Amino acid sequence: MHTLEQLRDGALQGIRRLTLSCGLTEFPQEIFSLADSLEILDLSGNALTSLPDDLPRLSKLKVIFCSQNNFTKLPEVLGRCESLSMVGFKSNQIMDVPAASLPPKLRWLILTDNCVQQLPDNLGDCAELQKLMLAGNQLVSLPDTLANCHKLELIRLAANQLEQLPEWLFSLPRLTWLAYAGNPLSAQLEAEALNVPLPAIDWQQLAVNELLGEGASGLIYRADLSSAATTTPVAVKLFKGAMTSDGLPLCEMASTIKAGHHPALTQTLGRVAQHPENTDGLVMQLIPSDFANLAGPPSLASCTRDVYAPEQQFSPTVMLNIATAIASAAQHLHQQGMMHGDLYAHNILTTADGDALLSDYGAASFYDTSDAELAALLARIEVRAFGCLLEELVERCDLLNDDAQQQLSALVAACLRQDLMARPTFAEICQRLVELQSQQAIAA
Structure with a gap:
């Protein structure tokens, strides 16, 4: 300043x-x-x-x-x-x-x-x-x-008055990150998600401790959850009411609830009840301290691409562990009728062994899975985001053999194809990565 x-x-x-x-x-x-x-x-x-x-x-x-x-x-x-x-x-x-x-x-x-x-x-x-x-x-x-x-590449349309998505969106060859929650076109699905039954966790059961982090949509605290017999360390996210660059905090809350359970997603335990200021909040599993952000967000210069530490390198095993976990998490979200909208390395937490968690649903959007054509198109947009991530991981991977390098380069190229429907599905991506993991294990 x-x-x-x-x-x-x-x-x-x-x-x-x-x-x-x-x-x-x-x-x-x-x-x-x-x-x-x-x-x-x-x-x-x-x-x-x-x-x-x-x-x-x-x-x-x-x-x-x-x-x-x-x-x-x-x-x-x-x-x-x-x-x-x-x-x-x-x-x-x-x-x-x-x-x-x-x-x-x-x-x-x-x-x-x-x-x-x-x-x-x-x-x-x-x-x-x-x-x-x-x-x-x-x-x-x-x-x-x-x-x-x-x-x-990135369009944020959340919290407007859109009744439908324009058809030309799906002709954009490089569209990668899309957010449109909080519009009339998805209002019913968001309301249904907020009504999904979750355990109500009374504020009095929570002993709130230090602030773990603050994002645009809310504050995350470490807390202890007390039940009849045990005390469990948890994370509590209290949502703000203000508009964020991605959209409305209440839409993020709906997305966090709808995401459901998957080993590569942050897990929600319940909804805060009886907060003294009626603040909306969620209680989530506390992420172990050995997890850290995979990369930093884009800079003014990089615009749409994340910034990694200059010395960041991955072994083939770790790289494939991260890629497979995130592809599986993305597949799971789309099976729920939800696109993450911000599938980026800076929203991924990893350990030294390649355990990975996809977090932050601030840009997530819902769609009706019965509309097969729309579902396929939206999923292929997210496939391009995964392709960017995989490209970044492969660039920083040591000791890849020629065959694995060629297969991964081909997969990246397929995910980045300009024609949306020529890109693979997440199911196909997961299958290829699992096969590569098997090959890597044999080679090791």
Whole structure:
């Protein structure tokens, strides 16, 4: 975090990233003194309503964040910023997205938690667009021209007013991560999931201890669950009410319940009852301390791909253990009529031996399994996400023999095929991985 005093004193000359959050109501003109170096400008958490017409003077600007401000219109001046590729205006009051506001190199657009009812047709002209985050708006449709965005990989559509998914979604050759919960098209299925009977665990039975983690949708605590005869260590997730980048916390709760039981999924034990503030919560099995995140989330530079530790390497056995467990978990979820929506390494917990758990249902979405065509299409989108994961694992795998390398490379290529229905099913993926595990065991 920087200060206006630093900016005015010239102490920030040459910096590439500027972060100012100090109740600004006007764009500080002193920012233009950084035009020779500034690439990332973060003005989130202020009270801005506009940007200056001469913003393009920041000729090296690649990323702008103006979340939690008071914009009602996406500024048209953004469209004249030639180097700008990432635009983030989360949690404003934006209703109007003018055609002129879209920069030519747009790669990543964040309009989460606004009041947008319609997007301009020329969004489909953004050939570099990879991530489109629109959760928490009032969209009833999307421009058909988005079918032209062949690089589009991640779309967040949760908590809008969509009655159906557009057909062109399934023509996008690289669509990998899709979220649409909290729309009329899936409301009935979400309500049914929330009504699935779970054991009610009275708040008085829980001795809540330290905070284990905080996500966009809630807080996770370590706790002790007391019954008549025993005390069991558990995790308790208390959901927030706020919109997240993926969607509504209540939809995540429904997904967590619907996921059911599988050895490679985090397990839900019951639903919190009688919370003193009526907060929704779930009690889950406590994940052992030897589990750790497989990777970190995407960076501004990587955009859609996770970031691994530079030294991260896997043995063939560990790599195949992780891949097989996650493919099986994904297959299980789709059998329940649910796509994870965020099948990424950063949402996978692993041990040194390759035990793996797929977690975080914040982007999960439901569909009717009796609609076989839709089910097959949505599953194949998730297959591409698995293909990206498998590609990352194989790249970091030591000592693979030539035959295994060829088989895994072929499986990755199959998962990443541009034609959705040419990709394998998760059942086929699981079968191939189990066969490779057997071959690896014999070779060892």
